Amino acid sequence: MATVFLGTVVHTKSFGEFESFEKGFLVVDDAGKIIGVGQDYKAWASSNPAQAKGLTEVQLSDYQFLMPGFVDCHIHAPQFAQLGLGLDMPLLDWLNTYTFPLEAKFSDQQYALQVYQGVVEATLRCGTTLASYFATNHMESTLTLAREAVRQGQRALVGKVCSNCNSPDFYVESAEESVRATVAFVDGVRKLGSPLVMPTITPRFALSCSKELLKDLGDIAKRFDLHIQSHISENLAEIEVVKGIFKTSYAGAYDEAGLLTNKTVMAHGVHLEDDEVALLKTRGCSVAHCPASNTMLSSGLCDVQRLVSAGVNVGLGTDVSGGNSVSILDVLLRALDVSKHLDFFKKQNIRGTGVAETQDPNYIPLKYKQALYLATLGGAQALSLDQLTGNFVLGKEFDALLVDVSVVEKPMRRLSVDELVEKFIYTGSDRNIIEVFVAGKRIKQKYQ
Ligand SMILES: [Zn+2]
Structure with a gap:
């Protein structure tokens, strides 16, 4: 099902390049491929009306972000x-x-x-x-x-x-x-x-x-x-x-x-x-x-x-x-x-x-x-598979994690995008990975 995720999106472009979109978006098509990613969803939707039609919207919380698997x-x-x-x-x-x-x-x-x-x-x-x-x-x-x-x-x-x-x-x-x-x-x-x-x-x-x-x-x-x-x-x-x-x-x-x-x-x-x-x-x-x-x-x-x-x-x-x-x-x-x-x-x-x-x-x-x-x-x-996966570049497969840093312990204050990632790396575990996607398919879902 074609989906748009609305919220914080992070990935890397090289060893020295980290990119993030606070209040950004990422669109996945029916085939599990990334067809839109960036900062301004409204602008993307108005220039891609056919692709934006009928998308399932997933709104991320302030403590959640999307990252590559x-x-x-x-x-x-x-x-x-x-x-x-x-x-x-x-x-x-x-x-x-x-x-x-x-x-x-x-x-x-x-x-x-x-x-x-x-x-x-x-x-x-x-x-x-x-x-x-x-x-x-x-x-x-x-x-x-x-x-x-x-x-x-x-x-x-x-x-x-x-x-x-x-x-x-x-x-x-x-x-x-x-x-x-x-x-x-x-x-x-x-x-x-x-x-x-x-x-x-x-x-x-x-x-x-x-x-x-x-x-x-x-x-x-x-x-x-x-x-x-x-x-x-x-x-x-x-x-x-x-x-x-x-x-x-x-x-x-x-x-x-x-x-x-x-x-x-x-x-x-x-x-x-x-x-x-x-x-x-x-x-x-x-x-x-x-x-x-x-x-x-x-x-x-x-x-x-x-x-x-x-x-x-x-x-x-x-x-x-x-x-x-x-x-x-x-x-x-x-x-x-x-x-x-x-x-x-x-x-x-x-x-x-x-x-x-x-x-x-x-x-x-x-x-x-x-x-x-x-x-x-x-x-x-x-692994010579970066043409398929590894980050959120248009045309790549949607292999991704939905991370929630508030699952185990809610942070004491609102965190910046960099801090969300830092918090996950230094204190996170599999419990913070609430959803896992491979080729657009949800493999792991939130705990009930
Ligand atoms: Zn070995």
């Missing part, structure tokens, strides 16, 4: 089953002790369905309108995840995970099986016929794939013009093993296989060397910044400002369950924290820690509006 650039759907558990180990031990045994259980279709219903529900409730999911090695249950995203109306990239080495006997496939199942999975997702869900090529990480398998996956991505996702430079111990096996840098290992393209998003990038950052920029690759996971698994502090300054697209990822929350709003706050902590190291002599080797008195940590960009348009750009 959150984009989660990196989430492991099966690990929702162990969310908040087993966070007492670094990456490689964590994988072997908790995560590989859990993911092996997804050969069971019933179990997979139960977990995948849960993760799609939970992320939608938290306002994730677009997610890039890792599933498991299992083709059938990964298709179940794709079907579940379609059924619940979430926009998603879904990947069958590929791993043929350095994995436990109970959770590994041959390169031939991996390639065959990946091609079948791509075909299976396309047969679903939904514009919301797309397949993405998903080598787990360089360490769990042979050079030959990585190359085959790069070829498949090229042949079918597919998105690609994986992990890069997450943890120092892992990086040393990768360099030992591939005899090149972490980024070099992927590049030799043709896996660094302008449709590639790599999670983490915490410890990338300067020449690797330059290579990602040259190839048009993006990074999914996962600050919660980087802290939980003791990986490190990723310097987002460094990546953005180098011209690399950056979005945010929950990295469930290395990260402890399904909410991109939580991750956004963690990104601000990590950036502040880096700022401390670069400017202060922290007692007990000493002086950072490279001080930078001119370092500027992330601002909340920039973090909002990373959580929305930055994420859409990182």
Whole structure:
């Protein structure tokens, strides 16, 4: 149903550009596309009389605003089953002790369905309108995840995970099986016929794939013009093993296989060397910044400002369950924290820690509006889907959140537009996200 929202509308246009319309408007057509947005609805309606006719009017309160939906650039759907558990180990031990045994259980279709219903529900409730999911090695249950995203109306990239080495006997496939199942999975997702869900090529990480398998996956991505996702430079111990096996840098290992393209998003990038950052920029690759996971698994502090300054697209990822929350709003706050902590190291002599080797008195940590960009348009750009979603540009799909900052506690005074957004970022939760829209369709409604 064609609708006009009347009230405060906010979005970002780039890393440094935040735009808001106080007492503004946004018009969505029957197809779920944005056909009008701005400050003066009366002026728009008089110059677009045919489109303005018969619109359903939704009046927002003084404490409500409309913003683009959150984009989660990196989430492991099966690990929702162990969310908040087993966070007492670094990456490689964590994988072997908790995560590989859990993911092996997804050969069971019933179990997979139960977990995948849960993760799609939970992320939608938290306002994730677009997610890039890792599933498991299992083709059938990964298709179940794709079907579940379609059924619940979430926009998603879904990947069958590929791993043929350095994995436990109970959770590994041959390169031939991996390639065959990946091609079948791509075909299976396309047969679903939904514009919301797309397949993405998903080598787990360089360490769990042979050079030959990585190359085959790069070829498949090229042949079918597919998105690609994986992990890069997450943890120092892992990086040393990768360099030992591939005899090149972490980024070099992927590049030799043709896996660094302008449709590639790599999670983490915490410890990338300067020449690797330059290579990602040259190839048009993006990074999914996962600050919660980087802290939980003791990986490190990723310097987002460094990546953005180098011209690399950056979005945010929950990295469930290395990260402890399904909410991109939580991750956004963690990104601000990590950036502040880096700022401390670069400017202060922290007692007990000493002086950072490279001080930078001119370092500027992330601002909340920039973090909002990373959580929305930055994420859409990182997933190469910004032509469809990420902000409120005419012709894009209406993927949006209706936020009400008065749900839990009414503010003590009337807030400005900037303050509404600031309040939501620093004190908000899924309870403040009262409606969620994907492609114009209302997915989550107000609590009754
Ligand atoms: Zn991950």
